[in-house]
Amino acid sequence: MFDKLLEPGRHGLVDGRAGVLVRPVEGLAIATVTAGAKRIAAVADTLESRFGIKPPARPACRERDGVSLVGTGPGRWLVLASGQESAGFEAGLCCALDGLGAVTDQSDALLVLELAGPDVGRTLAKGVTLDLHASVFPTGSAAVTVVNHIGVTLWQTDDAPTYRLAVPRSYAGSFMDWLAGSAAEFGLETLS
Amino acid sequence: MTYSIFSVVTNAFAGQKLWRPAWRDATPKPAYDVVIVGGGGHGLATAYYLAKVHGIRNVAVVEKGWIGSGNAGRNTTIIRSNYLLPGNIPFYEWSMKLWEGLEQELNYNAMVSQRSVLNLYHSDAQRDAYARRGNAMRLHGVDAELIDREQVRSMLPFLDFDNARFPIKGGLLQKRGGTARHDAVVWGYARAADRLGVDIVQNCEVTGFLRDGDRITGVETTQGPIRAAKVGISVAGSSSRVAALAGLRLPIESHVLQAFVSEGIKPLIPGVVTFGAGHFYISQSDKGGLVFGGDIDGYNSYAQRGNLAVVEDVCEGGMALMPAIGRMRILRSWGGIVDMSMDGSPIIDRSPLDGLYLNAGWCYGGFKATPAAGWCFAHTIARDEPHEFSAAYRLDRFVTGHLIDEKGVGAQPNLH
């Protein structure tokens, strides 16, 4: 779907190296896991034993062996697993949790983008109303927020910095328009 | 001194030295037949019609600051009667008729200017909703026209017809709608009421009510107690606070509504235009400023100021509708505290307490209602019964379920 949204290649300013690089992260199985107030701990334990990651109790992202747990609310996580088949992944989670918490497949609901480059911060600042300074939003931080009137989930994966954004599928086109416009002054390179 | 060509010319030769105060700055007498709390447009109009129509001249208007310091001087000056529901149309149409004769009535030029009000529609459903509204207006004898895209284009060629996210498909036009000079309305009513003997008392804040059991017998003020056979509250934005002094809880929340004016430019926008796919409406004042606004900030507030989010939302609507105003500059922004009622419609009624009367809940529509609100509130106070045009604005409608909900959003004040 990504290539339909934005021509692969260079956009905006063409001379010099691109200030912002964007690439789609494909082949992800994605699910939300939600726990009732009384069972947050139990669900967290189950997730930890399954993925070997302690689910963050705050807006943060923890990653291991291609599986990421992103805290999106109290007792609510976004689970992303690369190279897994979505229905199977959801089913597996369901049985592991065995009714402790709710599992909902979102593999097709979200377009996950990876953003990097020297000007990624200045570009995101045009839409993100959060302080992304390293002292406030270091690697591993996550946030559910809104960009250009579009609800997104955002987390930082390394100190480059590199960010990942999960964008609702129906809004993906408008989001890419915003990104292309906001990064144009720095030059945007789309990779695949 | 009556304003006339004669008096204006005489003063020109007399170096403008013959003018006298437009109204007396009165100090309160111990007692009145009626005390109106609130020296805004509504309160002063009420006092004027009490004296003029009902012959009740022993009236005081008490104002905590300077007259017109509330919403009367903080609105976008639009007058119209393009309402949908039967409870509203006759009232606002009566107001429109009073506007049409206001200058002569008051001998004061309030610059009532019927330059038309156009509500744009952007979908077939919206067109049908406006048709329903326009038809309701016509059945009430109010002027309304449903115009198409090309008619809109001929009126306002600079709108975005080619690249709009929500295409302009037409509009509901009320040619008799328009604007008036808000401060002049206040001063005109004050001057006219004063000439009929009404006392206008500024810097006089009501701090409590005098009562005899469940009967209100006057007000406590910062200038001392003032007794009155009847007390009318007309304090938009502060209605809950003043009513609370009498122990009443109202179906009202106070919210802040921001408005904006640009630097003055030569005439660009002929009438009033409202955007149907965003929160934006605009007109151009006689001084050349673009006067515009949008939605309320949306949270309870008594601070006469708002936040950036709404400023941006309004300007986004403005640029989506008329990208020609991009280089115009906002000169001033301000906020008014509006009574958002639970069904979006006002209250003109007796209160549960004898001798206490209520004119409140005007949301952001109070200015256009000024003459009729004064007229009907005066009637309610003088006759102890609702006027036919404000018969629907009863306080008990929330109990009985006879709501007047133009937007159909229910008991959610910040959505009206």
Added chain:
Amino acid sequence: MSGELANPAGVLARRGVEQRSGKGTAAVRRLATGGLVDRTRPLEFEFDGRRYTGLAGDTLASALLANDVRLVGRSFKYHRPRGIFSAGCDEPNALVELRTGARTEPNTRATTVELYDRLTASSQNRWPSLDFDVLSVNRFAAPLLGAGFYYKTFMWPASFWEKVYEPLIRRAAGLGRASGQSDPDAYEKSHAFCDLLVIGAGPAGLMAALTAARAGARVILADEGFRMGGSLLSDNPVIGDRPGSDWAAQAIAELKSFPDVTLMARTTVFGVYDGGTYGAVERVADHLPSPPPFLPRQRLWHIVAKRTVLAAGATERPIVFGGNDRPGVMLAGAVRTYANRYAVAAGADVAVFANNDSAWRAARDLVRAGVAVRTMIDVRDTVDPALLAPLKDAGVRILLGSRVVGTSGKRLHGIEVLTGGHRSSIAADTLAVSGGWSPNVNLTCHLGNRPAWNEDIAAFVPDKLPPGMAVAGAANGRFGLADCFAGGASAAVAALEELGIAATAPALLRAEDEPYRIGAFWHVAESRGPAFVDQQNDVTVKDIGIAHREGFRAVEHLKRYTTLGMATDQGKTSNMIGLAIMAELTGKGIPQTGTTIFRAPYTPVTIGAFAGHHRGKEFRPTRLTPTQGWAERQGAVFIETGAWLRAQYYPKPGESDWQETVNREVRTVRSGVGFCDVSTLGKIDIQGPDAGILLDRVYINTWSTLGVGKARYGVMLREDGMVMDDGTTSRLGPCHFIMTTTTANAAKVYQHLEFCLQVLWPELDVQLASVSEQWAQLSVAGPKARETLARIVDPGFDLSNEAFPFMSAAGLTVIGGVQARLFRISFSGELAYEIAVPAGQGERLAEALMTAGAEFGITPYGTEALGVMRIEKGHAAGSELNGLTTAQDLGLGRMMSKKKDFIGRMMSQRPGLTDPKRPALVGLRPVDRSARLRAGAHFIPVGADAIAANDQGHMTSTAYSPSLGHSIGLGLLSCGPSRIGERVRAVDPVRGADTEVEICNPVFIDPQGDKLRV
């Protein structure tokens, strides 16, 4: 109207250019040395069609003065000739139309425009030309046109106001012209965060920023000018042994070396908002002929600051006297700035008129710079000898205890001075006036605070401050340079300390700290000729007298009655004087009189900047359905429905119009099979042991009893008893439901459910997730729906009516292993299913259905056909679910359970909601079958007058029914259901229609619903 006014002037302007063959004239008033302009970079520009040359570093105003252009505009009311008055954003007079065509910027202050090559500007509010302006006759009417004039006249005859007077007034009013063309430039928004925001890069601001930067804090330093330094550039002080401008340059260089310091020049912090949020506008490309590729013209900044130091400086105010608006009368500080910073002599023969010490230093600087200063006039009888000396030495004539009472010349050539009863005329082409300095307290007041009166400097100073703000330097009423440095440093240290950041003030700099003494003096009572307080709005001392006489004495009444301070300069140089004069008249003190409220923006900000890129198609994001690409390939026509773009209909070659296409789509569904993307419906995943209880409480009907694998139609009310939303919800497991909502209410219903679970009944164990984005949901409808589906469901799933009857729901796989959900529900009234697959499979499913249904002539259909079929079936939708209807009104009253509580139950029983006379849902068909019905028409009894008293309801939805061959409608009609068979009129005056209609059952097709169950 503007065109009529403009063109003649434009023609003259163009002719002007041709005559002067583009040759730049010499800048006769440019001083030979000094200044901060780049003499190696001359810039050509054009004013009123004439070419001139300026230098890089000039403003348009300094370049005009350098070329001895004194007359630059006309005033608002009397069209009096006006010149350059100030050197900053406080300018009341020198407003020009900058640029041309779609980029025209009216009312632009020449004093803040950074000169660029080939800049074009023209004067405003004059016709035919600036020199000869017809409307300047207004000044002869001045005796008539006093304050309040308009309110007292233009009333006779009544009808003349709109027709005659107002159009004339409107045309005369306003200053510049809008192009009326779409703004060609881009705007954008951005967000910034910092420990310390420093507003203003003068001595106090630079020192505050340095202090914070050296302490390692995150700092933003914003300044409205294009060169940072503030008074260090204009007052030319000596710091240590170097010019102040050198020190500023060095400080800025040091600040640039810190990674967490952001310097924002050309950036005005215009407003203070809640939570430490500041609004600022960065003029990214206003100093260029046009914005470079990919760059916006301006950028709106949201700056969230933990602490703020306001170092916005002070504004000089004049003394008001007769003829004080003549071109050549300027603020003393401005004349000083033009000499020191721009190396421009404002005139060849300068006189100074003041009541305070700063003007004496201005005069001293002018003498030093080689500007001819002949006369120094001060209202005070004595001044500090230290001030006298340098001027005496320079041979300046000094008149103490004196005042200027009048002026002469179109452009100033002489002044009349009153000294101890004697009037004398003095030649001067420039009069530098200073009435003292007013701290720029504006931003301290945006959250509702008022400033405090300070007698010593005769000015209002900051009092209560917004949370987190400190004030330093001239903005705080401290005018000495050393004071500014010290104040900036200590404000920063204190602010950072509150944040737990240790900072130390830099070593104090050696700077002349000149005392500032003032003898408060506002206007010259003995004036000859009109004395202007607000020059742009032509408000005179006399007008303030009129306001006082007529009782408009409250400072806000004064402002509104006389328009004092309401011009584009917001009265920066006039408000103080106006209220001082009113205080004089009322006998109240200035502090008792008080100021008007300071509001955002500090200086005017473009509407474009506030809108950013949210215009045109980008006004709001567009949501696309999972089959968008496929539908495009099918040649579908799309329509905006709320946030969504949806396929409206799918025209085939040869079809003449949309109606023909829609008819074909409907007929195909009713006779064969069709499908439609209904993914826009809200889909909410509801899980947990108490899910059934939740549904029982939010829906009016009962849910806990619904069997697994079953679907049910539900209606939910608002707490006030009106219908909120409806939809079909299915039970996928004992603790698992999937709810569908209408497209419009998807977000609202989700929020409502979270409200119920988190606020009303937190004890319920239910988890929600929106899956609207996850599933592509297609409705497959028509007699051939089952046969079509049979070809795409994977083997093993039994579609038979027995195994999968009406209102069934199941999970399965389709088209070879694609996970899917199947619901046997129908909106069209046909045998129908809704099938959901992961959104990424939506287009594959659409293609599979096309193949599977090919032999039945399957067609995709859009929102139009969907709407026609729902009306044929009498289903309520948006125009019936309008927030004003009850379940009863919609014929759904019987669904309301008596056995349980649910949201809205109690309030729905109020008499106003149960009144049998309420309009209720019926069907309508035209008596004359060829007539077309229109939604929005009102119902009037046959034979009755079309007046409100006879209004019985309205038509909510209409369509042409290809199945019935005529127009049909749904409506809300008083006592409707009991009037089936009666006739009423559908009256539609706004579209000139009046159609007799027959009241019928709202279900036009298959009222028994047999087709659903086959």
Added chain:
Amino acid sequence: MRIPCPYCGSRDVQEFSYLGDANLRRPDHEAPEAAFHDYVYLRDNPAGPHRELWYHGSGCRNWLVVTRNTVTHDIAGARFAKEPT
């Protein structure tokens, strides 16, 4: 205006939607109609501190009880609505 969400931290007001007075309690279904009328329609609407419901719809989707001064807009604090006071 920024609202301190207990989960997300300080966020711009645009991420939230406002409902109103947080002191209101939905009456028991046996309660008289008058109780529902007061609940649905009557408000204290104070000038000063106000406990109010905000929904963090563009964030963690939690309903919050925010204590905010309606005169100064100062925010004293925020907590999850589902947590008992």
